[in-house]
Amino acid sequence: MKIVVCIKQVPDTTEIKIDPVTGTLIRDGVPSIMNPDDKSGLEMALQLKDEKGAHVTVITMGPPQADLILREAYAMGVDRAIHLTDRKFAGADTLATSHALAGALRKIDFDLLITGRQAIDGDTAQVGPQIAEHLDLPQVSYLEDLKFDGDKTFTMKRHIEDGYQMLEVEAPCVVTVLSSANTPRYMNVGGIVDAYQKEVEVWGFNEIEVDEKDLGLKGSPTSVHKAFARGLKPAGELYEVGTDEAVGIIIKKLKEKFILN
Amino acid sequence: MKLEDYKGIYVFIEQREGIIQNVALELLGQARKLADELSDKVYAMLLGDQITDQAQGLIARGADEVIVVDAPELKEYTTEPYTQAICQIISERKPESLFIGATTLGRDLGPRVSARVGTGLTADCTKIEIGENGEMLMTRPAFGGNLMATIVCKNHRPQMGTVRPGVLFAMDADESRTGAIVNYEVKFNAAKFRVKLLETVKEDNNLIDITEARILVSGGRGIGNKEGFEAMDALAHTLNAEVSASRAMVDAGYIGHDRQVGQTGKTVRPDLYFAFGISGAIQHVAGMEDSDLIIAVNKDKHAPIFQVSDLGIVGDAKQIIKKLTERLEKQN
């Protein structure tokens, strides 16, 4: 079985703080990480490698520094890494991103394409299904678990709000995986030692077959009209008192707001 | 693409087992407001099997026309049949804008449709307004809720957005409203139905949607363990409230994902939100800060939750829950 996993380098948004005075984002010193849903998808692929001997390729689209997550993927145990990078891809929204990735993926043979459900910097959950559409492949999003019959058929467990669905799909297909699907392994020390000895294939516009008008800023139907920090709400009352008094204060407030009679 | 050929605000009506989901009514309510502002019409797209009898109710909730696609292929949601149906409607009817609820279903359907018709999609909108030139201004949180971005789709139609459940308002049913109900025929290409649904399993029998609760008793790390959650249950019981939680507690397995509040969970806006032992990371705050009244209890005086709370108590959440429950039980 051949698996391709799409991964993305993202700022660790849990480390972003808001300046209490200006209300703006503090982005300095925020580390870049492999997107958690993608990393979970990568773990799913590596488990299939451990169990069934799958060949695992990772691909990322991003600026040169995104090389780091490909090295990380090598240290976790992948077989091949591709870095899709070109100025022509810059400024892409989800649709243009999916066009670029689909263009690269057309050049790779696979049975299963895994993406994370969504990236923590955008939270859109769109690129996976959009790639599936461009490649005319079936998709299953919000994947929690997957079993392969060893031949062609996957049985999949898809998360929904009030439970889950069991689905059956034949290879090749596209899935988008939840970070809760599994716990990613750590990089292996020996893998780290070798990570920079291995080749990362760098692909640009010339290596993929996509119409330039579908890429980057030009290929993006959506654009940001404006962006703003959420701002701060004026502070409410704060009490540092004993338990009994605290309970009294809460009850008084509930009465004030007519929640209690 | 001639933009002026595209007209009407289209809303995807999500139903599950024939039951119209609240998010669809919220979208209709908002679409109604936008359409009135633009002197345009609201079209509800109702897809399902044996679903036609639900159409009238959608007119009462704001639709001018209900496009019903009643077909056995649409009995339960899978991506491809629904995508084919919506795309056929788009290509024949040319909507100016199209909104879908940002549920696990909508977030599966939306991007597939947008890629097939080649238009832009704004995910997880929390606000939709009309811009100077009549375009949709779709605002959504980004960077883990740290930043709000307003997105436009200038030269492509329809302007598509998925919208978070629980943030827009449904209008009260107005039975005097009139509108058309159109049965719409879709030519399915069954050869492309490649995902087979084996079964749908519900995990929680008394499923409560926390986005609809009037009062939420929410717990975080400071609640600690299972006993802490049992105590919250007891408190919730005295207040007719529902229990919810921060991501840490969901990850720890104390409570299901469907009760998670925050950027990666649900956005809630109850009359009263209790935050017990929740530090108030931005991811959490993004999902609850619009609650009418926020009461926070936390040991750490500097916890960011106190920046959004109306009433903050520095103290032990577990003890306060216990005492508060006792007092309220006595009162009842």
Added chain:
Amino acid sequence: MNFSLTKEQELFQQMIKDFAENEVKPLAAEVDDLERFPVETVEKMAKIGIMGIPIPKQYGGAGGTNVMYSMAVEELSAVCATTGVIVSAHTSLCAAPILEYGTEAQKQKYLPKLASGEWIGAFGLTEPNAGTDAAGQQTTAVEDGDNYIINGSKIFITNAEFAHVYVILAMTDKSQGTRGITAFIIEKGTPGFSIGKKEKKMGIRGSATCELVFENCIVPKENMLGKLSKGFGIAMKTLDGGRIGIAAQALGIAQGAIDETVKYVKERKQFGRPISAFQNTQFQLADMNTKTEASRMLVRKAAYKKDAKLPYSVDAAMAKLYAAETAMEVTNKAVQLHGGYGYTREYPVERMMRDAKITEIYEGTSEVQRMVISANMLK
């Protein structure tokens, strides 16, 4: 001259910090409190190659450097000094001498199991009457056909209870003093070999420090490590390497105490402001950080020289001396800045201060390091 980490080292640091934070730190207080050897942590470390960092790939190791190894011990010790010393004793005191002095057969037999963490390693030199004066060995090994018969005991042996392989020193010729000492590899379960009393310690309480007891213990001749009578040199060289590990452990403890203290002084308010606003706090932190960074430079330099196959015993001695004394000073200040809370087990600096003390004592006391350093100056 370059003080930057390489890309591999940066990647490694990212991994080991994550691992320490998520897998090791949550257990640190419990491991200390219950004097419990963290078996599950060792298994997790084994799985990703932390038990064999500087062992070459041909012997099943990660093929990493001593700089990486020192970074691992540092980061682990920053959250749990017990875990740090488990790795250090295993790697520096058992796997390293087998790699350095073992026959090919010994390397093939022991290193893959040690490097994979399937087996844990330990080292036995110290005896009740032979501490700093290592030459006063009373454990004897007497030739008997194809075997040696070992009698005596070793004390304060890290990992003892949980190890599978021990490198130990014994007198094969008492009349020759240090020139009559020979090293042996002993396996768990060897007839006549048993684990004695477990020490109750001030710090690093989870590291299973025990006595090794040899009563007519029969060890096959092929288990002799290095040549007959060359054991003292092997022990001294082994300790040179071990000092890099202990220096890294001390460095980690100091850094851990600083991290905890910085967090605390920003939160704790007195006289209406956070104590970080007081100049005394600021100056103490500046000193703590400067000395800890100086320790880091010494540790990295010693590890670098070992990797570059340059003489490093004086560098290792300096690193251990300075890092250990810094760890003691920094943790002491950390407790002081925490005030009364720092004296309680509510806060980890209490444990860190207890853990720091041993770094001034084991694998050569600070006094021994001063002897090594000055002897080199005066020769």
